[in-house]
Amino acid sequence: MHYYTLIALALLFAANPLFSQDSRVLIIGLDGLRSDCLDAADTPALDELIENGVFSPDALNNDITYSGPGWSAMVCGAWSDAHGVTNNDFTGSNYAAYPSFLGRLESINPELNTYSICHWSPINDYIQGDIVDESINAEGDQAVADAATAILEGGDPHAMFLHFDNVDLAGHSNGFSPNVPAYLEAIETVDNHVAEVVSALTNRPNYAQENWLILTSTDHGGIGYGHGGESIDEQIIFFSASGLSVVPQLVVKDTLEIQPPPENCVEPGAAELLFEGNGDAVHITENPLLSLGTEQNFTIEVRIRTEATADVAIVGNKDWDSGFNPGFVFSFEYPNGPAWKVNVGDGENRADVDGAAGISDGQWHTLSCSFDRDGTMRLYTDGIFSAEEDISGIGNLDVGEGWFFGSDIDGGYSYTGAIAEVRFWHGILDDATILDWHCSALNEAHPAWEALQGHWQLTEGAGTNINSTANTELLGTANGTLWQVPESLIVFDYSNTPRIVDVAVTALDHMCVTIDPDWNLAGISWVDGCNSADVFDGDRCFIDARIFPNPGSESFHITGITPGADVEVYHPNGKCIHKTRPGATSGHIAPGSSEPGMYLIRVVDGERHRTLRWIHQD
Ligand SMILES: [Zn+2]
Known part of the structure; x- marks a missing residue:
């Protein structure tokens, strides 16, 4: 090989980190799965992903809560004012400027093997585009799981998107509610599909070297027998990002108590x-x-x-x-x-x-x-x-x-x-x-x-x-x-929780794609990918505080805070029992309560704030 070719190859390697690291991503999309119902249903496979990943039960699709705009936001990393889709007819779409994350991966590196397997065919027909290596419109959720399992077992996939639809169909037929058994049963059934797919993935011979990220989310919640409105039950979604390289983290909404005059x-x-x-x-x-x-x-x-x-x-x-x-x-x-x-x-x-x-x-x-x-x-x-x-x-x-x-x-x-x-x-x-x-x-x-x-x-x-x-x-x-006990006015603040548009950006970050500001993506990354802090921080004003040990007893350490930020500890009964200003980027906090339970830890840094949960065990 000629010396100059060597240099050119070395530059190519340096400029495109995709060649230097084997990262892979699987997005599991579960249509119309209310976050609180995920909690109510018996879902061992999803629970395992949640426990070993960054998880938020309080993520939002705070845009249009129909499936067309919802999946477009998740897959493309942009809101409806950018991707242009406002309904399930996909009129007005602008996927040329806001392509699917699979499309971006393919255009950066056509060598990657990309798959999109969907129960609801418009996702493939409209959003994913022809650039994806294989788009499969499956006849039902089991067919989605079967096709995905076959590829994971026999193929060499780098990026996959899966769409399961039966939970949404159960919601429309029976009601979107933790009190509707048929809806919860549909969630438990799709959890079996998730188990099949994740098992096929983790059983890959090279699994330990492949650095998989598994992202799981939904396109919207639901209320009554439908969705499409702006209620919080329709907007709340769950977000899970797990994999061997992911540090587990629970991200919850901020709970603010309105003080009486x-x-x-x-x-x-x-x-x-x-x-x-x-x-x-x-x-x-x-x-x-x-x-x-x-x-x-x-x-x-x-x-x-x-x-x-x-x-x-x-x-x-x-x-x-x-x-x-x-x-x-x-x-x-x-x-x-x-x-x-x-x-x-x-x-x-x-x-x-x-x-x-x-x-x-x-x-x-x-x-x-x-x-x-x-x-x-x-x-x-x-x-x-x-x-x-x-x-x-x-x-x-x-x-x-x-x-x-x-x-x-x-x-x-x-x-x-x-x-x-x-x-x-x-x-x-x-x-x-x-x-x-x-x-x-x-x-x-x-x-x-x-x-x-x-x-x-x-x-x-x-x-x-x-x-x-x-x-x-x-x-x-x-x-x-x-x-x-008087009912105090509790206000929930979702400023710091994930958004549906974060799914695509997190996937691209994990795949070491350098996120170009000119792409105007709206999401931020929730994993420690290849992009620098600007993608992580975004304009979400995120405080990356972490607590350990968690669970723990008597006291905990907190890191990732700004010197001068306040740290407030709330007893499970809602009362603020401890407030301190560590004065450094980390601190050791002893709240002074010996009662076991789930404590809310609130970090307040000027306009930014963040609530974490700390489990105090015996
Ligand atoms: Zn939907």
């Missing part, structure tokens, strides 16, 4: 105690610590959420049959509001004063009242001073029956609504302190922290025992009340 003051997700009238009450057992005597200055605060303005006992220690009776009570202006009020009496004298109106709006409000025993009681509504009244003529406030939330001491004057965060302080809290802290969680930074006598948060969430965080012996019992 700050004026609601209540921690999101906290349990609430509901009072439904008829004597529903919390009784704080009588204790000397509750004593108010004739001189003890004190402050009481409580949060309520109600739509009623009746003459009820919200918090108090008295028989509310008469305002002269000894003790104090928070109530509403007689006979039915609209202002809230406080009454104190000593058996002979009484004092009453109204707070603000308008709090019975179904929102949380904080009611505070300080009692200066030789001065006034001062009422505050949501931290703002409302009114005051002289109480210097009022004597002993003790009754000796304990305190009641939601009724008076005889079970009358029942309140309806929620009560939370009852605080009992010795001494007078000043205006600024009440304003500053009416909406905040208590901690030792509170100026009167040492004077906190009772603190009943009413967030236990279950049972009848009521606890105080200050003077923990101040126990209470809930009678007739109901615990409720």
